[in-house]
Every structure is written in C-alpha cells, then in structure tokens.
Amino acid sequence: MTRKSLNASRLQAEVNRRLHRIDEIVEDGVKIRVPRPQGQDPDKSGCNWTMKHFGNAIGYERFIDEVLTAVKAEYNLSDADEGKDIRSLFAE
Template sequence: MIRKSLNASRLQDEVSRRLHRIHEIVEDGVKIRVPRPQKQEPDASGCNWTMKHFGNAVGYDRFVDEVLRAVRAEYNLSDTDDAKDIHSLFGE
C-alpha cells in the first residue's frame, strides 16, 4: 500500500481524531494529549515517523497502539513544514 503524505500538524490531528472517536475514550470523557510526530529514517515497513509520550493515556495504551499502527500504515510525514503549508493556502 502506498502511503499518503501529511504534514506534522495534520498527522497529529488525524491521530487525535481517531483516538477521540473510540467508544471507551469518549465514554470515559478522557482527553488524550497527542504529541507531534517525529521524523525518523523509514523503518522496515517504510514509515518515516513516530510518536512518543502521549499525555493522559494511562490505561488506554492498547487504543493508542492500534491507532498509531493504522495511521503509520496509511501516512508518511511530508517534507514540507507547517509554515510553508499555511502560506500556500494564500497563494504565497
């Protein structure tokens, strides 16, 4: 499967969105802090980013791992930085 590319903010948002849709997390009213993705050399699967140190996630490790596994299989971290993406929205 070919991965799509997202910038750091969008990857962070996607992981957060998926986590906060999980029934158990919604039901418990937990707000998990999702860290910024960190660029790394592509691993054996070809993924070039990772996330560590989720906040307020004690007891929800299984869900965090499942979401990370799914998002890492779908997306790579793009080489463009967030500031450039903002400027491109305005045609700059």
Template sequence: MTRKTRNASQLQEEVSRRIHRIHEIVEDGVKIRVPRPQKQPPDTTGCNWTMKHFGNAVGYERFVDDVLTAVRAEYHLSDTDDVKDVRSLFGE
C-alpha cells in the same frame, strides 16, 4: 499499499480524531494529548515518522498503539514543515 503524504499538523489531527472516537475513551470522557509526529528514517515497515509521549493515556495505551499503527501504515510525513516562516509576512 501506497502511503499518502501529510504534514505534521494533519497527522497529529488524524491520530487525535481517531483516538477520540474510540468508544471507551468517549465514554470515560478522557482527553488524550497527542504529540507532534517526529521524522525518522524509514523503519522496517517503510514508515518515516513516529509519535511518543502521549499525555493522559495511562490505561489507554492499547487503543493509542492500535491507532498509531493504523495511521503509520497509511501516511508518510512530508519533508516540508507546515509552520509558516513569520519573516515572509514582512517581505524579508
């Protein structure tokens, strides 16, 4: 399967969206903090990013791992940073 490329914000949002749609998490009213993806050399699956240190995820690790595995199989992290350079706003 060919992976689609997304920037860090898009990947963070996608992982968060999927986690917060899980029935048990919705039912418990838990808000899990999703970290920014971190670039890494491609692993054995070919994925070039990972996420670590999810906040407020104790007891929900299995759900987080399942979502992370699925999203990592679908997406690559783009090489360009999605943070705009503030200097460009001032023509520098």
C-alpha cells in the same frame, strides 16, 4: 500499499481524531494529549515518523498502539508545508 503524505500538524490531528472516536475513550470522557509526530529514518515497513509521550494515556495504551499502527500504515510525514515562509503564500 502506497502511503499518502501529511504534514506534522495534519498527522497529529488525524491521530487525535481517531483516538477520540473510540467508544471507551468517549465514554470515559478522557482527553488524551497527542504529541507532534517526529521524523525518523523509514522503519521496516517504510514509515518515516513516530509519536511518543502521549499525555493522560494511562490505561489507554492499547488503543493508542492500534491507532498508531493504522495511521502509520496509511501516512508518511511530509515536511512540504512545515516552516514555509508566510510571504510565499502571497507571492511576494
């Protein structure tokens, strides 16, 4: 399966969205802090990013692992929009 590319902010948002749709997390009313993804050399599966140190995650590690596994299989980290000079958006 070919992975789509997302920048760090969008990957973080996707993981956050998926985590906070899990019934147990919704029912418990917990807000898990999702860290920004960190680039890495591609692993065995070809994924080029990882996330570590989720906040308020005790007891929810299984759900985090499941979401990360799914998102890592679908997306790679792209740095295309990260650090872009804002002036370039206005053709200056």
